[in-house]
Amino acid sequence: MIKLVLLMLLAMKGGGFGGFQISYIKPRISPLNELNKKYGLSEFGDILSYGGGGYAIIGKIIIGGMGFGGDKTVKNDTLKVRYSAGGGFFEMGYEILDLGILTLYPMLGIGGYGETIEIFPTRGDINWNDFYTASKRFSAASSGGFTLSPQISLLVFPSNFFIGIMIKAGSTLRLSKTWKLSDGYRLLDTPEFDNFVPHVDIMIFWGGKAG
Numbered sequence: 001m002i003k004l005v006l007l008m009l010l011a012m013k014g015g016g017f018g019g020f021q022i023s024y025i026k027p028r029i030s031p032l033n034e035l036n037k038k039y040g041l042s043e044f045g046d047i048l049s050y051g052g053g054g055y056a057i058i059g060k061i062i063i064g065g066m067g068f069g070g071d072k073t074v075k076n077d078t079l080k081v082r083y084s085a086g087g088g089f090f091e092m093g094y095e096i097l098d099l100g101i102l103t104l105y106p107m108l109g110i111g112g113y114g115e116t117i118e119i120f121p122t123r124g125d126i127n128w129n130d131f132y133t134a135s136k137r138f139s140a141a142s143s144g145g146f147t148l149s150p151q152i153s154l155l156v157f158p159s160n161f162f163i164g165i166m167i168k169a170g171s172t173l174r175l176s177k178t179w180k181l182s183d184g185y186r187l188l189d190t191p192e193f194d195n196f197v198p199h200v201d202i203m204i205f206w207g208g209k210a211g
Contacts, residue, residue, distance in 0.1 A: 017207025114144030
């Protein structure tokens, strides 16, 4: 019986890999862009973020995790605003198509996704003695919460080759979100932001695969 189990495990394909990831995020932040227009700022566009991850393949199952983050800044003569977004997920998927060098996995990520808005009035230099009294120079608010990320993943990973590419397309679905100021107080009367954030991830990785 033990020999049979060992033979079955040896017959299963497997491997592991990890690498550098570039993510294209399309944030749904219309309320923030409306404020930008009101104060003479450009709209925030899509974000190119950076991160990494690592995965293991056990038979038809892929399991691992990844993280990413990026930001976008707009400014004018009196104001600079930076919007940052990022997340981290534990992920698991199951193989539905294997063409040798190409493998397709539906995947689900479980983790968190967060956003930060930072506001910097552009008032120029200040003296050291005025440092404490210039408290209105900076403001920040952040939101984050438990998030699911359904996605489809295409793995380009030749057997007995140590470099490959992983391409994922999906969306984050945030199940909870509260905006808080940097000092811990809440940001009240915030408009509704779309909880779905589409993203495309491309990972260049190093590892090994057998079977």
